[in-house]
Every structure is written in structure tokens, then in C-alpha cells.
Amino acid sequence: MKTTNTGSATYQGLGKDGKGHISTGSASLSAIPYGFNTRFEDGPGTNPEELIAAAHASCFTMALSFKLAESGHTDGTLTTSSTVTLEKGDDGFAVTKSELTTKGKVPGLAQETFEKLAEDAKSGCPISKLLDCEITLTTRFEG
Structure with a gap:
């Protein structure tokens, strides 16, 4: 048995000023925000x-x-x-x-x-x- 799953990320801007969105192929996550603030500063979104x-x-x-x-x-x-x-x-x-x-x-x-x-x-x-x-x-x- 073999399965393949997909995910994608977009990041606009660079470094700490950038903002991104994460999605999964199943669409259970769709354009969920991520960036420096969600990774290191408890901003809204995921990481x-x-x-x-x-x-x-x-x-x-x-x-x-x-x-x-x-x-x-x-x-x-x-x-x-x-x-x-x-x-x-x-x-x-x-x-x-x-x-x-x-x-x-x-x-x-x-x-x-x-x-x-x-x-x-x-x-x-x-x-x-x-x-x-x-x-x-x-x-x-x-x-």
C-alpha cells in the first residue's frame, strides 16, 4: 500500500515582515496564516x-x-x-x-x-x- 499526500505554502514578503498561508491537498487546512509572528510571537495562525x-x-x-x-x-x-x-x-x-x-x-x-x-x-x-x-x-x- 502506498499513499501520497500534498500540502502547499505561499510566503509574500521576506523574513520577519513576510506573511504566509498553508494549505493541505484535502482542503482541511485552506490558506491558514503563518509567518514569523505565528512561529515566534504567538500570533494568530499556525507554524x-x-x-x-x-x-x-x-x-x-x-x-x-x-x-x-x-x-x-x-x-x-x-x-x-x-x-x-x-x-x-x-x-x-x-x-x-x-x-x-x-x-x-x-x-x-x-x-x-x-x-x-x-x-x-x-x-x-x-x-x-x-x-x-x-x-x-x-x-x-x-x-
């Missing part, structure tokens, strides 16, 4: 790191749901957040960390099994594989 955080959280959560289904579970609720860190180093800016925090409620599942499946999902998640940074995982299990 690449926020989109990476959402992508990582959603990809990991789906991977974990499949791991749970493969182990025989048919019901549950998973909620994940990701915090992506952007830092400036000697060679410029880089995403240095993605911190995943997931909460699961799966009837009949032991906490140890949940934690193991979550670790497996973290390493198997395509976005985890894409990121060249430290990835941490915190689990909260409600049983």
Missing part, C-alpha cells in the same frame, strides 16, 4: 512545528490503536498530545524533541501491556521514523 506536533500525535495514536486491535481489543479511547521543541543551535534552527503524552482507556487491558504496545507504536509510527530528534513517551492508563 510548521505545530503542524508536526499534530501530525506526530495523530500518527502515533492511530499506530497505537492498530496495535491494540491486533492484540484483540475492540473498544477504547486514546488521547495523545505532542509538544515539539524548536531550538537554535550553531548550525541554525532544528526540531530537537517531540514529547508524546498519551492517555488510554481500554477495557480488559493490563497497564503493562498498554505501555509495551505504546512503546511499539512509538517506534513504528511513520512520523516517529521521519523525525530526526529525541522522542519521549509518557503514558497514562485508566484501564
Whole structure:
């Protein structure tokens, strides 16, 4: 199986004075503003790191749901957040960390099994594989 997805960005003006818009091929995001002010000053709109955080959280959560289904579970609720860190180093800016925090409620599942499946999902998640940074995982299990 192979899928291809698209996204696009436009940036008018240069540097801090520029303003951009981000769109996805599915149109779920359409001309969402981004720029220096949304990346470093909490301006309205989005930024690449926020989109990476959402992508990582959603990809990991789906991977974990499949791991749970493969182990025989048919019901549950998973909620994940990701915090992506952007830092400036000697060679410029880089995403240095993605911190995943997931909460699961799966009837009949032991906490140890949940934690193991979550670790497996973290390493198997395509976005985890894409990121060249430290990835941490915190689990909260409600049983």
C-alpha cells in the first residue's frame, strides 16, 4: 500500500515582515496564516512545528490503536498530545524533541501491556521514523 499526500505554502514578503498561508491537498487546512509572528510571537495562525506536533500525535495514536486491535481489543479511547521543541543551535534552527503524552482507556487491558504496545507504536509510527530528534513517551492508563 502506498499513499501520497500534498500540502502547499505561499510566503509574500521576506523574513520577519513576510506573511504566509498553508494549505493541505484535502482542503482541511485552506490558506491558514503563518509567518514569523505565528512561529515566534504567538500570533494568530499556525507554524510548521505545530503542524508536526499534530501530525506526530495523530500518527502515533492511530499506530497505537492498530496495535491494540491486533492484540484483540475492540473498544477504547486514546488521547495523545505532542509538544515539539524548536531550538537554535550553531548550525541554525532544528526540531530537537517531540514529547508524546498519551492517555488510554481500554477495557480488559493490563497497564503493562498498554505501555509495551505504546512503546511499539512509538517506534513504528511513520512520523516517529521521519523525525530526526529525541522522542519521549509518557503514558497514562485508566484501564
